[in-house]
Amino acid sequence: MGTDTTGVYVYGIVPADVEPEPHAIGVGEPPGEVEVVRHGEIAALISTLTSDRPLGTPEDLTVHAELLDGSATVAPVLPLRFGAVMTDVEAVESELLEANETEFEAALAELEGRAQFVIRGRYVEDTVLRELLDENTEAARLREEIRDRSEDATRNARIALGELINQAIEVKRAEDTRRTVSELERFEPLINHREPSNEEDAVHIAVLVELARQQELEDTLRRLAEDWDNRVELDLLGPMAAYDFVTKREPAG
Numbered sequence: 001m002g003t004d005t006t007g008v009y010v011y012g013i014v015p016a017d018v019e020p021e022p023h024a025i026g027v028g029e030p031p032g033e034v035e036v037v038r039h040g041e042i043a044a045l046i047s048t049l050t051s052d053r054p055l056g057t058p059e060d061l062t063v064h065a066e067l068l069d070g071s072a073t074v075a076p077v078l079p080l081r082f083g084a085v086m087t088d089v090e091a092v093e094s095e096l097l098e099a100n101e102t103e104f105e106a107a108l109a110e111l112e113g114r115a116q117f118v119i120r121g122r123y124v125e126d127t128v129l130r131e132l133l134d135e136n137t138e139a140a141r142l143r144e145e146i147r148d149r150s151e152d153a154t155r156n157a158r159i160a161l162g163e164l165i166n167q168a169i170e171v172k173r174a175e176d177t178r179r180t181v182s183e184l185e186r187f188e189p190l191i192n193h194r195e196p197s198n199e200e201d202a203v204h205i206a207v208l209v210e211l212a213r214q215q216e217l218e219d220t221l222r223r224l225a226e227d228w229d230n231r232v233e234l235d236l237l238g239p240m241a242a243y244d245f246v247t248k249r250e251p252a253g
Contacts, residue, residue, distance in 0.1 A: 007085045008037075008092055009055075011045040012068050012241065013078035013104050018043060024067065027060040029053050034067060037089050039097035042104045045071065046092060055083055068241040073211065076111035078104060079241040107246060115211050116245060117238030118194075119180065119221065121203035123169070127231045128200075132168050139164045169199065176202045176232065183224055187213060192244040202232045206244040214239065 009027055016038045025031040026047025037044045045067065049055075061082060068079045086092050097104070133140045142161040146154040173196065180203045181191060190208040197204060209217060218236060225234045 006088075007049045008046050008088055009049050010080050010084045010086060010092060010096065011047075011064060012071070012080050013097075013108065014043050014045060014071060014075050015108055016041050016043045018045075018071065018075045020045065021070065025063065026067070027055060027063050031063070037092045037097065039093050040101060040105075042097055042101060042108065044092050044097060046089070049085065055085075065240070069239065072115045072241040073239050076108045076114070077241040078107055078111070078246050079243050111208075111242055111246075113210055113212065114208050114242070115239035116206055116208050116242045117214075117217065117236055117240070118206050119203055119234065119236055120197075120201065121176065121180070121232040121234045122198065123172075123200045123202045123232055124230055125200065128169070128172070129165075131231070132165060132172075136164060136168060139168070166199070173202055177205065180205065180224065183220055184209075184217075187217060187220075190245055194244075203234070208242055208245045211239060 009032065011026070011034075014036075016036075018036065020034040020036060024034040026034050028047070028049045029051050032047030032049060034045060034047050037046055064082050068077055071077045086096065133143055139161060142157050142164070145157045146161065151158065177193065184191070184207060187207070187209045192206040194204040194206060207217075221234050221236055225232065228234075
């Protein structure tokens with residue numbers, strides 16, 4: 001995009017009665033003012049780009065997420081992928097909103113009153129290692145074999161122990177994820193199982209639940225963490241836009 005070109009950056013789809021927060025700013029340099037383009041019962045959150053600076057800085061990513069996540073606390077939001085740009089406001093209305101009106105209305109209705117939360121649990125290394133060695137006699141034997149001996153002299157044993165630990169962690173991760181999901185059943189959530197982002201991940205899932213039950217969700221996870229007793233550290237992220245649960249058509253540009 002050249003310096004003489006303007007474009008319209010689209011953040012996501014919301015109900016038509018949504019208004020941006022006063023003084024909300026968008027991505028780019030200088031930051032664009034966040035506005036709403038409406039069509040019937042739906043709307044798009046947008047801002048105008050007036051710079052040829054490439055998008056994708058950490059600041060841009062943060063602005064994109066904060067706008068959508070903040071909106072998701074008060075209204076259903078269909079987030080668009082970062083970097084969705086169209087030529088002008090008229091294209092947003094006709095090519096995006098009007099062309100997908102029925103689809104977007106149905107999706108927003110399904111999200112009404114709900115938001116995404118991400119649940120991540122990390123094993124406490126010392127605790128889970130003791131647990132693994134207590135449960136696996138071969139791992140305990142290998143641990144004793146390498147104790148106080150050089151890496152060169154115990155290379156094969158260290159490799160074998162590492163493989164046993166990784167396999168055991170995978171089994172425990174599956175079991176602990178199942179337990180977490182079981183604890184959440186009463187919320188009737190939609191659940192997306194995410195890939196581990198770290199070898200010490202115990203749980204990594206996204207859930208779509210009713211916003212009104214956020215405190216109950218927090219209490220449930222607090223009790224679960226207490227039951228695990230310094231075995232798994234649980235974090236809850238959200239509420240946020242339903243990134244894991246929407247399939248949407250991107251702007252053609």
